[in-house]
Amino acid sequence: MLDVLVIGGGNAALCAALAAREAGASVRILEAAPREWRGGNSQHTRNLRCMHDAPQDVLTGVYGEEEYWQDLLKVTDGLTDEALARVVIRASSNCRDWMRRHGVHFQPSLTGALHTARTNAFFMGGGKALVNAYYRSAERLGVQVRYDAPVDRLELDHGQFRAAFVGAERIEARSCVLAAGGFESDREWLRAAWGRNERGEYPADNFLIRGTRYNRGTLLKFMIEAGADAVGDPTQAHMVAVDARAPLFDGGICTRIDCVSLGVVVNREARRFYDEGEDYWPKRYAIWGRLVAQQPGQIAYAIIDAQAVGRFMPPVFPGITAATLPELAHRLGLDEATFVQTLARYNAACRVGHFDHTALDDCHTDGVEPAKTHWARPIDTPPFRGYALRPGVTFTYLGLKTDAHAAVHFAGRPSDNLYVAGEMMAGNVLGKGYTAGVGMSIGTAFGRIAGTRAAAAAMQERDRAAA
Numbered sequence: 001m002l003d004v005l006v007i008g009g010g011n012a013a014l015c016a017a018l019a020a021r022e023a024g025a026s027v028r029i030l031e032a033a034p035r036e037w038r039g040g041n042s043q044h045t046r047n048l049r050c051m052h053d054a055p056q057d058v059l060t061g062v063y064g065e066e067e068y069w070q071d072l073l074k075v076t077d078g079l080t081d082e083a084l085a086r087v088v089i090r091a092s093s094n095c096r097d098w099m100r101r102h103g104v105h106f107q108p109s110l111t112g113a114l115h116t117a118r119t120n121a122f123f124m125g126g127g128k129a130l131v132n133a134y135y136r137s138a139e140r141l142g143v144q145v146r147y148d149a150p151v152d153r154l155e156l157d158h159g160q161f162r163a164a165f166v167g168a169e170r171i172e173a174r175s176c177v178l179a180a181g182g183f184e185s186d187r188e189w190l191r192a193a194w195g196r197n198e199r200g201e202y203p204a205d206n207f208l209i210r211g212t213r214y215n216r217g218t219l220l221k222f223m224i225e226a227g228a229d230a231v232g233d234p235t236q237a238h239m240v241a242v243d244a245r246a247p248l249f250d251g252g253i254c255t256r257i258d259c260v261s262l263g264v265v266v267n268r269e270a271r272r273f274y275d276e277g278e279d280y281w282p283k284r285y286a287i288w289g290r291l292v293a294q295q296p297g298q299i300a301y302a303i304i305d306a307q308a309v310g311r312f313m314p315p316v317f318p319g320i321t322a323a324t325l326p327e328l329a330h331r332l333g334l335d336e337a338t339f340v341q342t343l344a345r346y347n348a349a350c351r352v353g354h355f356d357h358t359a360l361d362d363c364h365t366d367g368v369e370p371a372k373t374h375w376a377r378p379i380d381t382p383p384f385r386g387y388a389l390r391p392g393v394t395f396t397y398l399g400l401k402t403d404a405h406a407a408v409h410f411a412g413r414p415s416d417n418l419y420v421a422g423e424m425m426a427g428n429v430l431g432k433g434y435t436a437g438v439g440m441s442i443g444t445a446f447g448r449i450a451g452t453r454a455a456a457a458a459m460q461e462r463d464r465a466a467a
């Protein structure tokens with residue numbers, strides 16, 4: 001019988017499969033996607049957040065455990081399990097040698113990549129190259145990989161894994177790792193979770209899904225219905241503001257609009273609604289999807305002028321340009337008078353000191369609501385540019401409750417042979433909010449733990465059967 005079955009085909013699944021194989025187990029991966037779409041959301045990633053006590057190859061300065069933890073505590077508003085968060089943080093300090101052994105290469109942060117040179121190690125070739133390297137390494141080590149293999153249910157016996165089903169096919173194994181992502185691609189589930197707002201709208205109908213179409217939450221739903229302990233709120237997710245012209249799925253990184261902190265954002269009524277300069281963009285970009293989701297029609301418009309150009313990663317589609325603000329309003333379909341008044345009020349309120357986009361500078365507004373607390377400069381230098389924004393769901397946080405051994409729990413009791421990693425358990429660490437690169441840190445840490453534990457459980461079971 002197979003030792004370890006790994007369900008999923010992204011970073012967490014691959015880390016689990018590699019770790020289990022290294023521990024001596026026979027391993028099979030079941031990936032729902034066809035080969036050409038393998039790798040889930042992980043194929044779209046660029047970096048992971050790493051703790052380090054001294055400068056390391058591609059990472060500058062120091063980013064210690066305490067600072068990492070405080071960053072996480074702040075963005076989650078305390079909705080995080082400290083013990084599990086620290087497992088992730090500590091594992092992030094020494095995982096890169098292991099990643100390199102499996103073919104992942106790193107490069108320093110690129111200019112314009114969100115002030116991340118100190119905290120985040122970038123994958124050379126992006127997440128696609130990382131996923132390809134892991135698949136190559138897995139195959140070389142003898143891990144079996146099956147594509148087009150969506151698992152729709154498991155056979156469980158008092159919290160123990162027995163088998164997984166792909167349609168009518170029953171696949172047995174001594175232990176199992178669940179790493180099948182969140183439910184972000186099930187639009188019906190998103191609609192039900194978000195419900196109807198006070199304007200009678202179903203906000204989720206206007207969400208775009210930044211990553212894979214294969215993370216439909218089938219197993220998450222199955223597990224919760226089967227009595228596994230869950231964690232998190234179904235409306236909590238990593239959500240960023242993306243170009244409204246992005247495709248429904250797999251728009252990836254190049255549709256994210258990163259100029260928010262350099263300009264202002266107005267809603268459909270041409271009014272500002274949030275402090276665009278509240279904090280460094282890597283600590284704030286993940287709140288903007290939700291902010292746009294709360295606006296009428298779930299749409300907003302990021303407005304910049306020529307001063308911002310070259311200071312942020314340009315999205316794949318050029319913005320709408322105009323020589324004057326009234327013309328920009330017209331081209332964006334916004335009420336001209338209100339738009340011009342909003343911009344005039346903002347411009348008049350700017351108190352420009354020493355502009356520095358790499359620091360929390362002293363350029364702020366005075367006497368306008370909402371305030372812009374950093375990087376506030378009048379938007380007065382043509383050409384002006386606007387980008388229509390939609391909420392872009394990266395991944396959902398509802399997941400399975402786990403512990404430092406990555407075990408799935410049933411009524412508070414850990415399973416002996418069923419483990420969970422990645423987005424399916426990220427909600428233990430991320431009750432809400434986000435800080436760039438922590439998704440891959442969670443998946444890498446818990447993927448490896450889950451794989452190692454699943455291998456140990458399988459060996460124990462093998463020994464028991466042989467005795």
Ligand SMILES: Cc1cc2nc3c(=O)[nH]c(=O)nc-3n(C[C@H](O)[C@H](O)[C@H](O)COP(=O)(O)OP(=O)(O)OC[C@H]3O[C@@H](n4cnc5c(N)ncnc54)[C@H](O)[C@@H]3O)c2cc1C
Pocket residue numbers: 007008009010011012013030031032033038039040041042043044045046047048049149150151152179180181182210211212214215216217218219251252253394395421422423424436437438439440441443
């Ligand atoms: C555009 C984008 C950019 C991102 N950038 C970053 C970044 O730079 N750094 C970072 O830390 N995080 C980033 N993230 C978040 C990151 O992708 C996730 O946190 C991480 O990849 C989760 O890994 P995972 O293995 O749990 O999920 P995934 O990589 O999504 O893998 C889930 C896998 O499960 C498979 N699957 C789903 N259902 C089933 C089923 N029923 N049966 C079998 N297989 C199934 C899917 O096909 C997929 O292969 C980004 C996400 C997106 C969308």
